Amino acid sequence: MVLDNYDPKTREPEIESYWEKEHIYAFDQKSDKPIYSIDTPPPTVSGKMHVGHSFSYAQQDFVIRYKRMKGHNVFYPFGTDDNGLATERLIEKTKKVRARDMPRDEFVSLCLTTLEHELRPQYLADFRRLGLSCDFSIHYTTIDSHSQKISQREFINLYEMGRAYRKDAPAMWCPECNTGISQVECVDQEFKSSFNDIIFFSGQEKLVIATTRPELLPACVAVFFHPTDKRYSHLRGKTAKVPLFNHEVPILEDTRADPEKGTGLVMCCTFGDQVDMEWQKAYNLPIMQAFSGNGKMTAIAQKYEGQNIREARKAMIDDMKAQELLIRSSPITHTVNVHERCGTEVEFIKSKQWFIKYLDMKDHMLEWGRKLHWYPDHMRNRYENWVGGLQWDWLISRQRYSGVPFPIWYCTKCENPVLAKKEDLPVDPLKHKPPIEKCPSCGSTTFEPEKDVLDTWVTSSLTPRLAIELMPEKLWPKLYPMSLRPQAHDIITFWLFNTTFRSNIHYGKNPWHDCLISGWALDPHGKKMSKSKGNIIEPQVIIDKYSADSLRYWASLSKPGDDANTQDKDFVTGQKLVNKLWNASKFTVSHLADYDGKEEKLETMDAWLLIKLNKAIAEATDAFDVYAYNQARASIDIFFWQHLCDNYLEIVKDRLYNPEQRGTRERHSGQVALYHALLSVLKIYAPIIPHITEAIYLDYYAEKEKKKSIHISAWPTVNDKWNNPEAEKAGDLAITVLADVRKQKSERKISLKTEIPTLTITCTKEEEKLLSLVLADLKAATQAKEIAFIRGENITVTF
């Protein structure tokens, strides 16, 4: 019962162990309380928890802890994403190997064992140390067989619905990673390049064409100009000779050629960019492939064959210069699409890839997005904007090593795909045999496994299923749709969007009711953190230096969806709060040792405190109900610091210490107010700073309330019998007087303890009446021996 001192460094981990041992956050499969289920974001196992994680996971934990205290049976699983390219790169780095230099089997098993024994446990420990109230026993990883089974099952379902198709198509391709990629994995990056004016011949006429991609010349299949461009209208129907390669290509008109750009003439190469692809389709032009998937020039590049893109570009520019085919080369900076994981320029390559058909669903997608409750609401715009801009079906093949395999084999003779049977899942076609002996269409008996793996988002767009299917099937309808998807705003376009799509396609409903979108943690100056800038702030260091509670407190300062600057001073603020809570509690609890829990008529100041408390409870509750944890926190901050600590405790002290002079009933009344005020303060703070509030609760209140943890105790409610407008007015007046006395003492540079022989208050008759209700407390707080009243309009104080 003695609150000694509080060292978060040792106490926080102890408290976390206690939660674990007592299963405080365990989901109760048998309970009939309303369920609140969360589609927890599975973070990509990347070594260490990032400060951005601590920011957004803390924010989701605030509202989830609130829901738990409000009486929900909380289903809060924890998954990790350790599937796909990001994981491969991490393993390559930590184990100093290269996937392409070793057998696939060996690499995959290295990934799995390293994850299981080294990376994941360390990583999970970081999230635990943040004080998240997850039920960590409900755990999946996006690469485990449970997830593979579900992912493959739903892929087969898509295939059966006719939504998964395999097509020879220009696919976005990363020549460095040697894999197809999707629209969402691309980012813009500025590059220095050169704009080259090169000469095509149309008969004897010299045509100047500007290009940044001369290495695509061997794949040039046409030249275009705008139909209204008079400079070139005489070229209609003619052909042009491609420099260096000398093949003739048609000269065509199309409105997509911009007369303002370059010379107004543009070459079309399959495939330089998206317009090239549109032209190829529209004019049925041949498909030429200048380089292959690994970024090396192909045979059509003739003497440049085997060179990589950059080498070929330079060599061709040099050769054209030598042959006087290059008029001018001006350096430019332009933005190009690069693969976000490696920064390589994205190319288009023709290959056989699996796609999920969804462009036909745009209207439905918008409707689904509108049915979700977004917090904050404007985040919906990002979803709608994304849907509006979709132009590709979802490319889901990845030419990687570690990932969920496609459950498919192909007939070696007719390429007919053979899908695994659902009861055999999960399968790895590289290891397992197809479920049939003979190809149903051609009768061949030899099959070839699909070597590609599924895009990691194919699996992670099923996280609500991965989570609930860990539970017995009879609970699924109660858990799904889930209550909440918390996540950061940067992945609305893929994770949130894809999950919404999958859920509606497979189950005919949205995957959740609410989405809580968090912002980003930026550096102290509002800049994005990055290794290259050297401005990374590590949450582990903050927890060590301050505490997990102060890290969480910082996360509660900004409103949902807002980015926050990561500043030391905010951690200091949290640390001060922890300290203040501890000391205020120490004081309070020491005066509650003999408190009997009986309630009787309250002293006016005590009633005043409980009115303020009622208001704080109402505000915090309303705020938490709409996920406005920052407003809830602000309300309780004001109550705790101003009303309780700065004013009330100073006022009630004298009654608590001196019951002989002030009366035992008066002391007891103070105890009543203190008991409820502190308890509610702790409870309202509990979702934000769960460690310190638990420490205090366990020391004093746990026994009284017969609960093992504050986090499963009942959320405070407004108590109507405390409402007392007269007491509130009287208390507010007393605070005005007290503040004025303090101000004058401060101006006279005398201690607040200095006695005042007679305090004269000028006020109205009604004010005097109200103040007389709290006269004894006011005397004690101001150190006034006597208080005299003079009639007057504006309340003033002299001594």
Next chain:
RNA sequence: GGGCUCAUGGUCUAGUGGCUAUGACAACUCCCUUACACGGAGUAGGUCGCCGGUUCGAGUCCGGCUGGGCCCACCA
């Protein structure tokens, strides 16, 4: 180029049409008062980015502008 978002004392920030615009940090002045000096009481510091409009009333709503951020498009 389009969409969204943000702009409030030196710094960061609250603010949901309505008295004198919130709080924190920093600064300054004081106070070692038996919960806390990791504390307390005060003081100073703001034409709420700019221009216009709606309104009895605008930091708040509307339009335009300027400047940041994010997403998308463009990329010959």
